[in-house]
Amino acid sequence: MNIVVCAKQVVDVSEIKVDPSTKRPVLSGIAKKISDIDKNAVEEAIRMKEKVGGKITVLTVGSADAKERVKELLAMGADEGVVIVAPVDSEYSVVATLLAAAVKKLGQVDAVLCGEASIDLFSGQLGPRLAGVLDIPQLTYTTKLTAEKDHVTVERNLGDHAATMTSPYPVLISVTKEINTPRLPSLMQILSSSSKPIREWKAEELAGGPLTPKIKTLDIKGVPMSRKNIVYQDDLDASIHKLVGELAKEGVLR
Amino acid sequence: MQLELTEQQKMIRNMVREFAEKEIAPIAAELDKKEEYPTKTLEKMAALGLLGIIIPTEYGGAGLDTVAYATVIEEISRKCASTGVITSVHNSLAAWPIIKYGTDAQKKKYLPLLAKGERIxxxxxxxxxxxxxxxxxxxxxxxxxxxxxxxxxxxxxxxxxxxxxxxxxxxxxxxxxxxxxxxxxxxxxxxxxxxxxxxxxxxxxxxxxxxxxxxxxxxxxxxxxxxxxxxxKIALSTLDGGRIGIACQAVGIAQAALDESISYAKQREQFGQPIAKFQAIQWMIANMATRIEAARLLVYNAAYAKDKGERISKHAAMAKLFASETAMDAVIDALQIHGGYGYTKEYTVERLFRDAKITEIYEGTSEVQRMVIASSLLG
Missing domain, CATH: 2.40.110.10 (Butyryl-CoA Dehydrogenase, subunit A, domain 2)
Structure with a gap:
């Protein structure tokens, strides 16, 4: 089985600070990593491979330095990586088009896995868009996956209800972070990952020409969160009573 | 001159850092309290190859260099100095002399057992x-x-x-x-x-x-x-390598003291502002961070010299001396920053304070390190 995992290199959002004067996030000097939920997708791909056999290719669209992060996924157990070097303003439609072109270029692909969303922008668009461009079935928000030779069965978390569904291959599956705990690579796996291939494809060559972003990001600013900073200083019982009253008034408690 | 870890060494450090955060940090205080040996942690570490870091691959180890080894011991010690020293002794004092002086038969018999963690x-x-x-x-x-x-x-x-x-x-x-x-x-x-x-x-x-x-x-x-x-001869050359391990443990303890101090200083408020705003605290943190950086570079210097096959007695003694005294200075300041809370078992810094002292004592006291350094200079 040929499995493709789409993984995105993101900045470590836990380290982002907002410049108090401009309200813009300060991104320089912040460590980059693979988006957490995409690592869950890689882990699930490895489990699929362990069960039914096959080959795992990691695809990423971004800057050339993503290669170092892709190596981590190869150390976990993916077999090869492809970094599609694309301009920084590539938005969802461009990225989905590029990934679809890459999947087609890879040839026979049975399953495409990705995280339900990336931890930096969390739009959740990529999986569904990619399935649309590839014109294959999609199973989103997967919390459990059982792969067989000719079909896959998944459990999906749809907020107010859960659904169990099955699909033949090829299929796109987006996973949630609850699906598994990504493994840590051993020292030996880290050492052997350096011999696994990482190819670099150019966006324009892959798409057969320049791709125009449909959406332009004009500005990104942190959202200020105002706090009420109320301190209840009466005796404990009275304070609790007041706090519960205030929370009810705010609609937090009903 | 390159003063940066290779991408592979960074990957190893990141893997061990993640492992230590997930598997070691949550239980470190409890094991300390109960004086409980980290048997389960060592089993998990063995699966990741961390008990055979420097053991050649033909004997089931990872065959890594001393610089990579140093990053591993530091990251483990940053979360638990006990697990750090067990790993250091296992690799550098037990496996290394067999790698260096053992016969083929001894290597075949004992190194795979150590690499797999079947024997400590x-x-x-x-x-x-x-x-x-x-x-x-x-x-x-x-x-x-x-x-x-x-x-x-x-x-x-x-x-x-x-x-x-x-x-x-x-x-x-x-x-x-x-x-x-x-x-x-x-x-x-x-x-x-x-x-x-x-x-x-x-x-x-x-x-x-x-x-x-x-x-x-x-x-x-x-x-x-x-x-x-x-x-x-075997004891002295083995201890040279062991001292690099203890120096890494000391850097790990010192780094943990700095981590705890920064996080506490930012959230603890006195006189209407976080104590991190006070210059007295800032200077302690600046001194701590500077000494740790210097200690780490001395450790890497000794590790790098060992990998080049140089005689390392002086380098290892300097790294161990400076790193262990850095650790002691760091935990004293870290506890001071924490005030009364730091004196209680509620806070990690209390354990760091107790753990740091041994690094100035075992595998040669600071006085012995000074003797080694002086004799290499004065003959």
């Missing part, structure tokens, strides 16, 4: 009346037929009660002084091998430290490490 390694040089003064050693080994008969006792042995493979030093020729010392690979299953008292310690309480007692212990002739009389 220890090093037994110290005796009640012989610490850094190895020549005062009283344990004897006398060749009778196919066995050496060993008698004597060792003390302050890290992992003593749990170790399965121990590098033991004993006198084989009393008249020859330090040239009469020999090294042996001893298994805890040998007849006459006994674990003595387990010490109740101030710090690194999860690393069990004990006496080992040998009563007419039969050590097969084949378990002599190197030649008869090589013991002194």
């Amino acid at each position: 390694g220890a090093f037994a040089g110290t005796e009640p009346n012989a610490g850094s003064d190895l020549a005062a050693m009283k344990t004897t080994a006398e060749l009778k037929g196919n066995h050496y008969i060993m008698n004597g006792s060792k003390t302050f042995i890290t992992s003593g009660p749990k170790a399965g493979i121990v590098i033991v030093f004993a006198v084989t020729n009393k008249a020859a002084g330090t040239k009469g010392l020999s090294a042996f690979i001893v298994e805890n299953t040998f007849k006459g091998y006994k674990v003595g008292s387990i010490f109740e310690k101030l710090g690194i309480r999860a690393s069990q430290t004990s006496e080992l007692i040998f009563e007419n212990m039969e050590v097969p002739k084949d378990n002599l490490l190197g030649k008869e009389g090589d013991g002194f």
Whole structure:
């Protein structure tokens, strides 16, 4: 089985600070990593491979330095990586088009896995868009996956209800972070990952020409969160009573 | 001149950092309190190859260099200094002398067991009346037929009660002084091998430290490490490498003290502002961070020299001396920053304070490190 995992290199959002004067996030000097939920997708791909056999290719669209992060996924157990070097303003439609072109270029692909969303922008668009461009079935928000030779069965978390569904291959599956705990690579796996291939494809060559972003990001600013900073200083019982009253008034408690 | 880890070394450091955060940090305080050996953690570490870091790949290890090894010991010690020293002793004091001085048969027999973590390694040089003064050693080994008969006792042995493979030093020729010392690979299953008292310690309480007692212990002739009389040389060269490990442990403890101080100083408010806004706190943190950076570079320098095959006694002694004193300075300041809370077991810094002290003592006290440095300069 040929499995493709789409993984995105993101900045470590836990380290982002907002410049108090401009309200813009300060991104320089912040460590980059693979988006957490995409690592869950890689882990699930490895489990699929362990069960039914096959080959795992990691695809990423971004800057050339993503290669170092892709190596981590190869150390976990993916077999090869492809970094599609694309301009920084590539938005969802461009990225989905590029990934679809890459999947087609890879040839026979049975399953495409990705995280339900990336931890930096969390739009959740990529999986569904990619399935649309590839014109294959999609199973989103997967919390459990059982792969067989000719079909896959998944459990999906749809907020107010859960659904169990099955699909033949090829299929796109987006996973949630609850699906598994990504493994840590051993020292030996880290050492052997350096011999696994990482190819670099150019966006324009892959798409057969320049791709125009449909959406332009004009500005990104942190959202200020105002706090009420109320301190209840009466005796404990009275304070609790007041706090519960205030929370009810705010609609937090009903 | 390159002062940066390679991408591969960074990947290793990141993997160990993540492992330590997830698997070691949550249990470190509890193990310290109960003086409980981290057996389960060591099993998980073995699966990741962390018990065979420097063991060649043909014997089931990862075959990594000393710089990569240094990053591993630092990251583990940053979350638990006990697990750090167990790993350091296992790799650099038990596996290394076998890699360096062992016969093919000894390597084939013992290195895979250490690499897979099926046996934990220890090093037994110290005796009640012989610490850094190895020549005062009283344990004897006398060749009778196919066995050496060993008698004597060792003390302050890290992992003593749990170790399965121990590098033991004993006198084989009393008249020859330090040239009469020999090294042996001893298994805890040998007849006459006994674990003595387990010490109740101030710090690194999860690393069990004990006496080992040998009563007419039969050590097969084949378990002599190197030649008869090589013991002194083997002990000194092994301890040079071990000191790099302890220096890494010290840097890890110091880094943890800095991590805790930064996070506490930012959230603790006094006089209407976080204490991080006060210059007195800022200076302590700045000094701590600067010394840690310097200590880490000294460690990498010693590790790099070892990988190049240079004589490292001076480098290793300098790294160990500076890193251990840095750790002690760091925990004193870190506890001061934490105020009264730091004096309680509620806060990690209390454990760091107790753990740091041993780094100035074992594998050669700071005074011994200064002797080593001075003698390499003055002859």
